Amino acid sequence: MTPDRSTSRRATARRFSLADDRRWVRVQRAVLGGGLAAALIAVLLQAGVAEAFARADPGVFADVVANGVGPWLAVLMAAAAGAALPVRARAPAVLRWDGAQWWWQRAGEPLAISPDVVVDLEQWMLLRLNAATDAEGVRGRTPPERWIALSRRAHEAQWASLRLHLFLAAG
Structure with missing residues (x-):
């Protein structure tokens, strides 16, 4: 049968x-940190802060900001800082x-x-x-x-x- x-x-x-999953929590924090840094940088660039720094101090910092590398570096540093925060174990x-x-x-x-x-x-x-x-x-x-x-x-x-x-x- x-x-x-x-x-x-x-x-x-x-x-x-x-x-x-601790790795997933770290990815979320990295994205959040990078996103917040990008939003803050956009507001500062719109307000003309980069040009004010370039006029006040024509050194290496002004070149980094003027070339556009500074904002990207800040976003990467914020993302790394967000990922580096310790993850507390929850129930x-x-x-x-x-x-x-x-x-x-x-x-x-x-x-x-x-x-x-x-x-x-x-x-x-x-x-x-x-x-x-x-x-x-x-x-x-x-x-x-x-x-x-x-x-x-x-x-x-x-x-x-x-x-x-x-x-x-x-x-």
Whole structure:
């Protein structure tokens, strides 16, 4: 007798403990630091600060600013400073599949969510967690979405099961 293959496979209930990926936090800080530096430099250049420095001190600093290297150097230094800040370990969050619904819990009560795998590079994933909608399609009082970066290195013991559940539960 051949097995019945017409039924769809469903993921069983499972709980995943997810810690923040420190490298992802550093990348976010580097981008934020570089972006803030670029915005500040744009405001200063628009205000004419570079020309004032060039007139006041015709030395090496004025040449660096006048040639446009100074602003790029400042952006790179701000990005490096943002990436160099220490990353504090936070309590791991819990992503839970109960067989019918995904749940997210960091601090406080659990939030019903619907996870979307936005990027999957097999060694690294970017998830978007959307608050689950009710029957009429209206979101609750919770924030609409949260982004989570996960790496195989940080979640080695549960990586295969996590990926399997994310894709099987979506179907």
